Amino acid sequence: MSLNENLSLGLPHTTRLRLEELDVVFVDLDDTIVEYRTACKKAFREVTKLLPELGNEDVERLEIDYQLLRSENLPKLFYNVISPEEERKERLDMVLRTRDIHLEDSLLELMNKVFNDSFWKNRRASDGAVEFLEMCRVKSVPVTVITNGDREMQEKSLEVARLKTLVESVITPMRLEEMKPNSSLFERALRVTASRKEHTVMIGDSWEYDVVGSLKAGIKPIWVNRSKLRTPPDSGVEWVTSLSDLTQNMKGGDKNV
Numbered sequence: 001m002s003l004n005e006n007l008s009l010g011l012p013h014t015t016r017l018r019l020e021e022l023d024v025v026f027v028d029l030d031d032t033i034v035e036y037r038t039a040c041k042k043a044f045r046e047v048t049k050l051l052p053e054l055g056n057e058d059v060e061r062l063e064i065d066y067q068l069l070r071s072e073n074l075p076k077l078f079y080n081v082i083s084p085e086e087e088r089k090e091r092l093d094m095v096l097r098t099r100d101i102h103l104e105d106s107l108l109e110l111m112n113k114v115f116n117d118s119f120w121k122n123r124r125a126s127d128g129a130v131e132f133l134e135m136c137r138v139k140s141v142p143v144t145v146i147t148n149g150d151r152e153m154q155e156k157s158l159e160v161a162r163l164k165t166l167v168e169s170v171i172t173p174m175r176l177e178e179m180k181p182n183s184s185l186f187e188r189a190l191r192v193t194a195s196r197k198e199h200t201v202m203i204g205d206s207w208e209y210d211v212v213g214s215l216k217a218g219i220k221p222i223w224v225n226r227s228k229l230r231t232p233p234d235s236g237v238e239w240v241t242s243l244s245d246l247t248q249n250m251k252g253g254d255k256n257v
């Protein structure tokens with residue numbers, strides 16, 4: 001099926017495009033090009049070492065609870081009711097309180113520092129991210145990060161992960177309603193980068209936010225499915241298990257994206 005036939009059928013996710021044909025590559029940040037959940041788990045491991053009360057608590061469970069609380073705090077964060085730093089401390093406190101651990105403020109402060117030091121130390125480029133972004137640069141295809149995260153934090157993350165020079169721009173929501181998976185963030189990103197949706201791909205690790213969101217905006221998604229989860233039947237969505245695989249696919253001359 002040709003590109004035009006696909007487009008006329010409204011199936012942007014099945015179109016085949018060469019990397020050189022793209023106006024822009026959109027990428028998600030957390031756990032797509034920069035480690036996030038692993039960094040959180042390692043940070044909890046450090047806190048657990050210093051808090052015997054946590055005993056043999058599973059860091060996987062601690063990390064999941066920590067992420068769930070973030071979703072609840074998003075409106076407060078978004079409207080600057082609370083700073084990102086304060087919000088993290090509050091979240092850590094809540095995760096501990098649900099385990100009946102009530103720390104005095106000075107100790108909580110210390111644990112939060114231990115958490116943050118470890119988190120930022122492990123906020124690294126995901127495997128294969130540098131090679132992928134360098135390939136885009138060699139092919140002169142600009143890369144724009146599309147993330148629901150706080151702009152300042154995400155800029156810092158790119159710097160810490162040493163990816164800043166490989167990324168053209170960072171787009172974050174200006175309104176709560178603009179967050180992924182809503183299509184409006186992608187649509188603004190297309191306008192800002194003066195890109196055609198038919199010549200754009202969105203690469204991300206989240207089916208719910210990155211894949212569904214970009215499909216709503218008519219942009220072809222490529223799902224970074226590191227856990228090798230099953231794709232919904234007949235979705236037709238292209239997926240890879242790593243960015244290295246994606247780089248190899250795209251480098252392969254006759255291969256398209």
Ligand SMILES: [Mg+2]
Binds near residue numbers: 029030031204205206
């Ligand atoms: Mg992500």
